Every structure is written in structure tokens, then in C-alpha cells.
Amino acid sequence: MQPTMEFLTSEEAIQVDAALLSSKEKFSTRLAIYALRCLKQIAAEKEISVEAVTAQQVSDWIKKDENIQQQLELDSNFELFFTRLVLSSLKPLKQIAQSEQQPIENLTLKQVVSWFEQESKIRQE
Structure with a gap:
């Protein structure tokens, strides 16, 4: 049985x-x-802004993340896939930061969850 990855x-x-x-x-x-x-x-x-983070920096980070190590060992393409997923999250994070009128670095868990709920309501209407 594989251990559960907890993000x-x-x-x-x-x-x-x-x-x-x-x-x-x-x-x-x-x-x-x-x-x-x-x-x-x-x-x-x-010592840069969140928006200035590069794909290589994310990739390096993923290689160090203990939660992902087993997956990296099983699938050589996982690193690129997960790097793209993390970077694709910048789009909604930028939208959240804009709607909250603050830098991405200052966003809270509550703001992120609330934004996704608001977007869900808009799509349903």
C-alpha cells in the first residue's frame, strides 16, 4: 500500500x-x-515576487518536496506535469489578488476558498 500524498x-x-x-x-x-x-x-x-518565480525554480522545489518524492521515482514525466500544474495556478491566484487588491504573497486561505466559491456561484447562474 502506497503512502498518501498530503499537500x-x-x-x-x-x-x-x-x-x-x-x-x-x-x-x-x-x-x-x-x-x-x-x-x-x-x-x-x-527574494523575488511570486509572479517572478520561474518554471525551473518550481521544478527545483518539486524535487525537494518530500510529499512528491515517491511519485517522481515512479514517473519521470511527473516533475514537468506537476510544475505546469503549479504554474497554471498563478492565473486564478492573480485574479484573486486583483479582486482582493493585494499582492499574491498576502493572500489567505480564506480568500482563496471564498474566491473559488464565488466563481462557482457565478458559473451556476
């Missing part, structure tokens, strides 16, 4: 699970939260 803290998972979102929307929300954490840490280490 969110318990608090983060609880907030996403409580959100009024479809499974697909919850996946996107989870990914955005993980990407935000990852991008913030990379940006802090490199």
Missing part, C-alpha cells in the same frame, strides 16, 4: 471540504492553495 494541512483540507464546490472545483482550490504555499516559499528563498 494540504488538516486546517486547509477542512476548509476546502466545507466549501460549496464540486469535486473538480475542490481539486482546483486545493491545487491553488498548495501552489500558493509553494510559490510563496520559493519567492521568499529567492
